[in-house]
Amino acid sequence: MIVDDQVAEVNLMRKVLREAFPVQVEVVAVLYAEDAIALLEADVNFDVVILDLRLPKMSGYDLLERCKPHYPPAVVFSSSANPDDSKRALALGARAFIHKPIWYEDYVSAVCGIVERWCDRSLRGRGYPAVTRGA
DSSP: OEEOSOHHHHHHHHHHHHHHOSSOOOOOEESSHHHHHHHHHTTOOOSOEEEOSOOSSSOHHHHHHHOOTTSOOEEEEESOOOHHHHHHHHHTTOSEEEEOOSSHHHHHHHHHHHHHHHSOGGGTTOSSSOOOSOO
16 A cells, blocks of 8 residues: 555556566555555555655654554655654654655665565565665
């Protein structure tokens, strides 16, 4: 699940996933943290929650505070370069904090890295380029 209020960002992630993986990666995208919580509370099955911090109404931090141990891992994918944002997100339970790259090739690598690290095992090693850093 992608939680991001920027439709262009969600569309870019969908494009990268479509092009990078020969197996279709199912993506559910929501614009608001409240909608993400509703899906999580309804026990909809996700491998990972890719979360932006800057959301309207309820922030990504608020969503992290409401996450329960049985929820899928939350990975913050943010344009923030502030180390305090990373520290706070990780302290609230995010499994990783990944800075959104500005260059397309790096963006593809970051998104593939998230999928290869956190999603269904059948997708691992199938994206491009090979991701060698830990997410």
